[in-house]
Amino acid sequence: xxxxxxxxxxxxxxxxxxxxxxxxxxxxxxxxxxxxxxxxxxxxxxxxxxxxxxxxxxxxxxxxxxxxxxxxxxxxxxxxxxxxxxxxxxxxxxxxxxxxxxxxxxxxxxxxxxxxxxxxxxxxxxxxxxxxxxxxxxxxxxxxxxxxxxxxxxxxxxxxxxxxxxxxxxxxxxxxxxxxxxxxxxxxxxxxxxxxxxxxxxxxxxxxxxxxxxxxxxxxxxxxxxxxxxxxxxxxxxxxxxxxxxxxxxxxxxxxxxxxxxxxxxxxxxxxxxxxxxxxxxxxxxxxxxxxxxxxxxxxxxxxxxxxxxxxxxxxxxxxxxxxxxxxxxxxxxxxxxxxxxxxxxxxxxxxxxxxxxxxxxxxxx
Amino acid sequence: xxxxxxxxxxxxxxxxxxxxxxxxxxxxxxxxxxxxxxxxxxxxxxxxxxxxxxxxxxxxxxxxxxxxxxxxxxxxxxxxxxxxxxxxxxxxxxxxxxxxxxxxxxxxxxxxxxxxxxxxxxxxxxxxxxxxxxxxxxxxxxxxxxxxxxxxxxxxxxxxxxxxxxxxxxxxxxxxxxxxxxxxxxxxxxxxxxxxxxxxxxxxxxxxxxxxxxxxxxxxxxxxxxxxxxxxxxxxxxxxxxxxxxxxxxxxxxxxxxxxxxxxxxxxxx
Amino acid sequence: xxxxxxxxxxxxxxxxxxxxxxxxxxxxxxxxxxxxxxxxxxxxxxxxxxxxxxxxxxxxxxxxxxxxxxxxxxxxxxxxxxxxxxxxxxxxxxxxxxxxxxxxxxxxxxxxxxxxxxxxxxxxxxxxxxxxxxxxxxxxxxxxxxxxxxxxxxxxxxxxxxxxxxxxxxxxxxxxxxxxxxxxxxxxxxxxxxxxxxxxxxxxxxxxxxxxxxxxxxxxxxxxxxxxxxxxxxxxxxxxxxxxxxxxxxxxxxxxxxxxxxxxxxxxxxxxxxxxxxxxxxxxxxxxxxxxxxxxxxxx
Numbered sequence: 001x002x003x004x005x006x007x008x009x010x011x012x013x014x015x016x017x018x019x020x021x022x023x024x025x026x027x028x029x030x031x032x033x034x035x036x037x038x039x040x041x042x043x044x045x046x047x048x049x050x051x052x053x054x055x056x057x058x059x060x061x062x063x064x065x066x067x068x069x070x071x072x073x074x075x076x077x078x079x080x081x082x083x084x085x086x087x088x089x090x091x092x093x094x095x096x097x098x099x100x101x102x103x104x105x106x107x108x109x110x111x112x113x114x115x116x117x118x119x120x121x122x123x124x125x126x127x128x129x130x131x132x133x134x135x136x137x138x139x140x141x142x143x144x145x146x147x148x149x150x151x152x153x154x155x156x157x158x159x160x161x162x163x164x165x166x167x168x169x170x171x172x173x174x175x176x177x178x179x180x181x182x183x184x185x186x187x188x189x190x191x192x193x194x195x196x197x198x199x200x201x202x203x204x205x206x207x208x209x210x211x212x213x214x215x216x217x218x219x220x221x222x223x224x225x226x227x228x229x230x231x232x233x234x235x236x237x238x239x240x241x242x243x244x245x246x247x248x249x250x251x252x253x254x255x256x257x258x259x260x261x262x263x264x265x266x267x268x269x270x271x272x273x274x275x276x277x278x279x280x281x282x283x284x285x286x287x288x289x290x291x292x293x294x295x296x297x298x299x300x301x302x303x304x305x306x307x308x309x310x311x312x313x314x315x316x317x318x319x320x321x322x323x324x325x326x327x328x329x330x331x332x333x334x335x336x337x338x339x340x341x342x343x344x345x346x347x348x349x350x351x352x353x354x355x356x357x358x359x360x361x362x363x364x365x366x
Numbered sequence: 367x368x369x370x371x372x373x374x375x376x377x378x379x380x381x382x383x384x385x386x387x388x389x390x391x392x393x394x395x396x397x398x399x400x401x402x403x404x405x406x407x408x409x410x411x412x413x414x415x416x417x418x419x420x421x422x423x424x425x426x427x428x429x430x431x432x433x434x435x436x437x438x439x440x441x442x443x444x445x446x447x448x449x450x451x452x453x454x455x456x457x458x459x460x461x462x463x464x465x466x467x468x469x470x471x472x473x474x475x476x477x478x479x480x481x482x483x484x485x486x487x488x489x490x491x492x493x494x495x496x497x498x499x500x501x502x503x504x505x506x507x508x509x510x511x512x513x514x515x516x517x518x519x520x521x522x523x524x525x526x527x528x529x530x531x532x533x534x535x536x537x538x539x540x541x542x543x544x545x546x547x548x549x550x551x552x553x554x555x556x557x558x559x560x561x562x563x564x565x566x567x568x569x570x571x572x573x574x575x576x577x578x579x580x581x582x583x584x585x586x587x588x589x590x591x592x593x594x595x596x597x598x599x600x601x602x603x604x605x606x607x608x609x610x611x612x613x614x615x616x617x618x619x620x621x622x623x624x625x626x627x628x629x630x631x632x633x634x635x636x
Numbered sequence: 637x638x639x640x641x642x643x644x645x646x647x648x649x650x651x652x653x654x655x656x657x658x659x660x661x662x663x664x665x666x667x668x669x670x671x672x673x674x675x676x677x678x679x680x681x682x683x684x685x686x687x688x689x690x691x692x693x694x695x696x697x698x699x700x701x702x703x704x705x706x707x708x709x710x711x712x713x714x715x716x717x718x719x720x721x722x723x724x725x726x727x728x729x730x731x732x733x734x735x736x737x738x739x740x741x742x743x744x745x746x747x748x749x750x751x752x753x754x755x756x757x758x759x760x761x762x763x764x765x766x767x768x769x770x771x772x773x774x775x776x777x778x779x780x781x782x783x784x785x786x787x788x789x790x791x792x793x794x795x796x797x798x799x800x801x802x803x804x805x806x807x808x809x810x811x812x813x814x815x816x817x818x819x820x821x822x823x824x825x826x827x828x829x830x831x832x833x834x835x836x837x838x839x840x841x842x843x844x845x846x847x848x849x850x851x852x853x854x855x856x857x858x859x860x861x862x863x864x865x866x867x868x869x870x871x872x873x874x875x876x877x878x879x880x881x882x883x884x885x886x887x888x889x890x891x892x893x894x895x896x897x898x899x900x901x902x903x904x905x906x907x908x909x910x911x912x913x914x915x916x917x918x919x920x921x922x923x924x925x926x927x928x929x930x931x932x933x934x935x936x
Binding site for chain 3: 400492518595596607
Binding site: 067068069088089090094095096098099100102104105106115116118119120164165167168 | 529531532534535536537538539540541542545549550553554556
């Protein structure tokens, strides 16, 4: 009976890749303070979508609205053509994996996984069978079925939480930074497993994180959120190659950003490098903006003719990254970072010429 | 590894001091027990003839049976009612964020920070004025006023450790409000609730100042003991006192063991 | 928005407060406690207050008005009872802090998990035994031919004659209220992060300076709560003066009791009770303003 009800809530057949979830002009404010500002976003069926943003950017608020634990102030959330904005969490085909997992401490691994099935009234033998299947899927040993969840390690708990969410059999799984509290090495393993799980299960995953690196590693598409505004949506490749703002660019990692503006006599210049013409390709339509030059686009040159733009720098500091080094240089007052093999920037006694080609830099409006 | 926080001498002092304090706490209880085991009508030490006579007499006394029944009825009533009220109170105290919370947290402490005999006298005046005859029911009510806030604090400590995301998760997994309460909230908080019940029962069982003024004709064990104490020595006083103390100890140990085994059962398995 | 600001400026009315109470989940949960407190604490105290300004010896409140009952405080020896109660309470509080503090430090940092569990069970248990039974044990200890006297007699000595004195009343109070001082101090000491003490020592502070400048200030909320609780409870105590003190001094509660029962002068008893409540209430409310309970209890 309960099954049927859930079925009704479920979306009519949607082909993989078609829009499953549509956020239409979603706004949310708390006590009059806007936190989410007019977010429009389409999430496609079966994709692994990641919302990324610094803390306080509103990503958790969006996730809560998707889960039904919060409602938009204005705007609508549409699932398969039907508005779900007002539906409570237990009536939505979504299920959340919480940041701190929210595993029931008084239940065993098996009981935790079976919880949603017990609620649905699925008979015991079927529950146990399905729980074993799910444990197998998330690579938990069979003997863990009777283990106390509080005695599981961090990674094991993670798997229990994911298995429990799958047991609810949701159309969409929501992940609220579940890997943030896990150490770096295990995190990489779990990211890989999660990606694999997404591929095998054919469900839609919506994931939030503050780490763009994590987002790029796992996702089909990424949305970058900044102070409640969706800055850019695209594949990891698009976000990396064509960031539409210096915020998005700087969010990805160390990068060099120079303000530029058109010179009266033609061409562009930057207050960071007075008197120097900066070549930009293709020539932007705007008179003013910012130029993004990634560390790997910079190279050490011997002669100014070797690159379109060349600046004189002094070596300030270097940091070993293993096989390569990160270098901090200054040109005038401007600090510049780049990554190169050890020793590529000399020993700091003499000036270094750094250059980049016009087509390797990205021009953005702000 | 050497403990840098407390020197050896300081730690030894603390240990010895604690033992002295514990002896101080239990010395009179031991005195009660010793004198209950003397055969003589009048107590003198060293005890010349040991016997269990007074235990047998006290145990068989009809009057005392009545007292114990009264004390038990009050204690059970107080346990059940105060735990239910305090459970809600503890959620208001520690679980939810609401406008009047800080005020509530302090207001609820007022009856604890109030001398019980004065509270008992005030209640006596109140019951008299509104025409409620004194009985075990008024005594139970008086106990509730003092015990409910304490039980609220005991349960609140458990509630502070409760992760509200558990309820969100259960709801997200399809559970109804009632199911969440029955399958998640209550079981997780159960040890705290059980401790609260134990406190309620034992505090009511041993309460003297409130009972003194509010029981009316239905005497309780502590009140009866008091009336005998001021009337002169009877070996029944230390005997019943010791019995009552032992009963409290048994309840506390059994109740504590129950909590321990529930926890143990939960965390069993490798 | 504007509503909110208006509310902040003007003190919320009672009706607004009750509406808030019903509107929030927490408020609804607090309701049963509030109702119990209203019927079992506020109303009785209001009734006492009503009686305190009634004509002396009358048996109804709110029908007459007189301040004669408060004048009675300064006639006769009642003021002495107040002085004794406050003095005994101050003494009890002052002496219990140094008695309990080392035990609390031991429970938090020395005895280990099982050890401090054992100590806390052993020191909470006396709260479940009525104080008269425990005080009676002291009579058996100190009385002629009692435990102490009998033991000393074997050594050709004699026990001190201390029973039924004001000193014994104070002794009884120290004994009875020890657990009430201990547990708040334990909570307070547990608030002190052990790292801070290690750090202070590492930075060259002596043990005493570390205690004085780091540990004690951080543990202070708990110590203050313990002091307040002990003071308030012993100021209104009666069993100690009656049982081991032999009424060698009359305490306030005793005066209230006498006025209520033997003298049949409810308004006078009520006036004494109101005065005591006023002192206790002022102290409690003053202290409560300074503490944050979420911090003290919610740490675990």
